[in-house]
Amino acid sequence: MSRIAIVAALEREVHPLVKRWRVNDKEYAGCRFRFFENREVVVVCGGVGAEAARRAAEAAIATYSPTAIYSAGFAGALDSALKVGTVIEPRRVVNVSDGSSVNLERGEGVLVSFGSVATPAQKAKLRDSFSAHAVDMEAAAVAQAAEARGIKFAVVKVISDEFDFHFPSMAPFVDAAGHFSERRFAAFVGLRPWLWLPVLRLARNSRRAAAALCAWFSENLERIVSAEASPDAHQLEAVNRQ
Numbered sequence: 001m002s003r004i005a006i007v008a009a010l011e012r013e014v015h016p017l018v019k020r021w022r023v024n025d026k027e028y029a030g031c032r033f034r035f036f037e038n039r040e041v042v043v044v045c046g047g048v049g050a051e052a053a054r055r056a057a058e059a060a061i062a063t064y065s066p067t068a069i070y071s072a073g074f075a076g077a078l079d080s081a082l083k084v085g086t087v088i089e090p091r092r093v094v095n096v097s098d099g100s101s102v103n104l105e106r107g108e109g110v111l112v113s114f115g116s117v118a119t120p121a122q123k124a125k126l127r128d129s130f131s132a133h134a135v136d137m138e139a140a141a142v143a144q145a146a147e148a149r150g151i152k153f154a155v156v157k158v159i160s161d162e163f164d165f166h167f168p169s170m171a172p173f174v175d176a177a178g179h180f181s182e183r184r185f186a187a188f189v190g191l192r193p194w195l196w197l198p199v200l201r202l203a204r205n206s207r208r209a210a211a212a213l214c215a216w217f218s219e220n221l222e223r224i225v226s227a228e229a230s231p232d233a234h235q236l237e238a239v240n241r242q
Contacts (some may be wrong), residue, residue, distance in 0.1 A: 003040040003041070003066060003067050003068065003225050003228045004040060004041045004042070004068055004069075004070065004221070004224055004225055004228060005041075005042050005043075005044070005057075005060040005064055005066035005068070005069045005070070006041065006042070006043045006069075006070045006072050006217070007043075007044055007045075007053055007056050007057050007060060007069065007070065007071055007072065007138070007142050008043065008044075008045050008046075008072050008073040009045065009046065009049075009053065009073050009074070009137070009138055009178070009179060010045055010047075010048065010073070011034075011045045012071070012210060013045070013073040013074055013161060013206075013209075013210050013213065014036075014045065014072065014073070014210070014213070014214060014217075015210060015214075016210055016211055016214035017018070017043070017213075017214035017217050017218060017242075018036035018038070018043050018216075021036040021037055021038045021043070022036070022037045023035070023036060024036075024037055024186070026059070026063055027057070027228055028058070028059035028062055028063060029055070029058070031059065031177070033046070033056060033059045033060075033063075035063070035064075039135065039225075040225050041221055041225065042060060042064050042066070042159070044056045044059065044060050044176060044240045045117055046138075047078075047174075047177055047178020047179050047180075048137065048138075048174045048176050048179075048180055049115075049137050049138065050097075050113065050115070050137060050138060050140065050141035051141070051178065052138070052177060052178025053099050053137075053138035053141040053142050053145075053178075054141040054142070054144065054145050057069060057071075057133050057141070057142045057145035057146065058145050060190070061145065061146075061149050061151055061172070061202075064098075066151065066220075067150070067228045068126075068151065068152035068154060068224075068228050069123060069142060069145070069146050069151050069153055069154075070152070070154045070155065070156055071136075071138055071139040071142035071143070071151075071153075071154075071155045071156075071157075072155075072156045072157065072217070073113065073136065073138065073157060073158070073159065073213070073214065074136070074157070074159075074160035074161075074206070074209055074213075075088065075134040075135060075157035075160065076118055076132055076134060076135045076136070076159070076160070076161045076162075076163075076165075077122050077133075077134055077158055077159045077161065077162045077163045078112075078124075078126055078127040078132050078134055078135055078163060079109075079121075079127070079133045079134070080161065080162070080164070082133065082134065082159045082160055082162070082163070083159060083162060084160060084161070084162060084205045084208055084209055084214070085158065085159065085208045085209055085212040086158065086159045087135055087156065087157070087158050087212055087213060087216045088102055088107075088108075088109060088111070088133070088156075088157050088158070088159070089106065089107035089108065089154070089156055089157075090104070090106065090107050090108070090109050090110060090133070090134065090139075090155055091103065091104055091106070091107040091108050091109060091110070091112045091156070091162055092109075092111070092112035092127065093110075093111050093112075093113065093139045093140055093143055093155060093197075094110060094111070094112045094113065094130050094132065094139075094140070095112075095113050095140035095141075095143075095144075096113060096114045096115070096126070096130075097113075098138075099113060100140070101168075102143045102147070102153065102208075104153070104154065104155070104222065107155070109134070109175055110130055110131055110132040110133055110134075111131035111132065111133070111134050111135070111136060111155060111157060112126050112130050112132045112134075112135050112136075113135070113136055113137060113138065113139050113140035113141065114126060114135050114136075114137060115137065116137070116169060117137075117167070117169060117171075118135050119166060120163065120164055120165070120166055121186040123135060123163055132188060134159065134178045136157055136159060138196070139155050139157070143155075145174075150175070153230075156213070156215035156216060156217070157213075158173070158209045158210075158212050158216075160205055160206055160209035161202070161205060164206075165201075165202075166198075166208065167198055167202060168195070170185070172184075172222070173185045173190075174181075176221070191199055192233065198234050214228060
């Protein structure tokens with residue numbers, strides 16, 4: 001049993017945090033998951049996208065019976081004031097696909113979960129439509145898994161790409177299970193010299209974002225675990241279906 005489960009998309013998002021944690025590979029519902037364990041905290045990297053996040057969240061809940069589950073990882077800025085490495089705890093998470101939302105009792109701003117990596121034009125539309133500050137692909141799916149099983153839910157994201165950052169779609173390099181093929185992506189980029197500088201920038205920003213996110217968790221995990229052990233632990237405030 002773990003008090004806290006953290007669901008991320010890719011291992012590189014949480015590697016600085018879990019690199020010395022115990023690794024435990026487990027199977028759930030026909031899928032194989034790699035869990036990183038450290039006393040009362042477990043981290044699972046489920047893959048890219050809503051479906052992958054939902055499966056990983058369900059596996060973590062069924063396997064470890066946590067009292068709270070966090071959606072963590074990279075997010076894109078919808079607010080030009082948010083810079084790479086900024087850690088955010090949104091007050092509200094909106095699922096763009098069906099308009100449903102989760103309101104949390106703490107945090108600031110709105111995070112929207114969108115079906116793909118958003119272009120600057122899509123970011124502007126999401127910002128204006130939902131008064132949102134950041135966008136990801138997985139948080140709403142983790143929230144739904146938590147709601148279905150009566151588990152507390154929270155979100156901690158870090159900005160990995162700023163509002164005006166543009167990059168080709170990653171969708172062709174993500175399989176049905178949410179696994180990102182770095183080899184295919186590298187081959188694609190290698191034949192397109194105009195993408196080399198943006199890729200280097202993306203890699204640099206990703207390392208900076210991962211370091212900031214993992215530093216946040218390193219500083220706050222003890223407090224979070226202690227809070228979940230307390231009878232006064234914060235609760236999921238409401239789930240609004242629109």
